[in-house]
Amino acid sequence: MDAKICGIKSSKILNYLVNHKFPPKYIGFISNYPKSKRHVNYENLKDLINIKNRKNINFVSVLVDPDDEILNKISKLNFDYLQLYDVDPEKTLDIKKRLNIKIISAITVQNLNDVCLYKKYKNISEIILFDGKGYEESIGFDHNFLKNVTDNIKIMLAGNIQYNEKLDKYRKITDIVDLSGSLETKGEKDISKINIFLENINYLKNEN
Numbered sequence: 420m421d422a423k424i425c426g427i428k429s430s431k432i433l434n435y436l437v438n439h440k441f442p443p444k445y446i447g448f449i450s451n452y453p454k455s456k457r458h459v460n461y462e463n464l465k466d467l468i469n470i471k472n473r474k475n476i477n478f479v480s481v482l483v484d485p486d487d488e489i490l491n492k493i494s495k496l497n498f499d500y501l502q503l504y505d506v507d508p509e510k511t512l513d514i515k516k517r518l519n520i521k522i523i524s525a526i527t528v529q530n531l532n533d534v535c536l537y538k539k540y541k542n543i544s545e546i547i548l549f550d551g552k553g554y555e556e557s558i559g560f561d562h563n564f565l566k567n568v569t570d571n572i573k574i575m576l577a578g579n580i581q582y583n584e585k586l587d588k589y590r591k592i593t594d595i596v597d598l599s600g601s602l603e604t605k606g607e608k609d610i611s612k613i614n615i616f617l618e619n620i621n622y623l624k625n626e627n
Contacts, residue, residue: 426457551578
């Protein structure tokens with residue numbers, strides 16, 4: 420199981436993650452959703468992700484229904500993936516081909532029918548993210564719904580997962596655990612919580 424930490428907006432936290440002894444495999448940046456307190460405007464984003472020696476960490480631009488203007492800007496930055504919300508399969512494929520970039524398609528889940536939407540993206544996107552409704556809020560959903568995902572796809576899971584809970588219960592349903600809000604104290608990323616989460620992920624990776 421791999422870790423994704425989302426909603427990074429400060430160079431201090433980013434450098435902490437990159438230099439951690441168990442760094443996350445994915446780091447996400449909210450790129451065009453100013454309603455989120457974790458949003459980073461384009462000029463700041465350019466400076467933030469312009470770091471050297473990020474090892475094998477994948478940088479992910481998180482976009483909600485992006486228009487061509489923001490897509491053109493993001494394409495000039497050093498991102499490995501686009502994480503797309505509210506983008507239909509046809510537009511997703513067009514973006515993938517046009518920008519020549521890997522895609523995480525985000526499906527917000529409230530019921531079992533929502534989960535089944537993954538079938539429309541499974542041949543387009545490298546990763547399918549199952550998230551709760553609410554975008555910047557950490558709203559959970561019934562993870563048992565994912566037992567109906569039978570295709571061999573790479574799954575990412577988000578939505579009201581706590582940094583210090585026993586993550587082994589997610590091993591059978593996801594490849595990647597994505598945290599943001601639960602890693603914060605008073606609205607800011609908390610290094611002590613991040614460390615506990617990354618230590619827990621590393622423990623699972625090395626458990627016999």
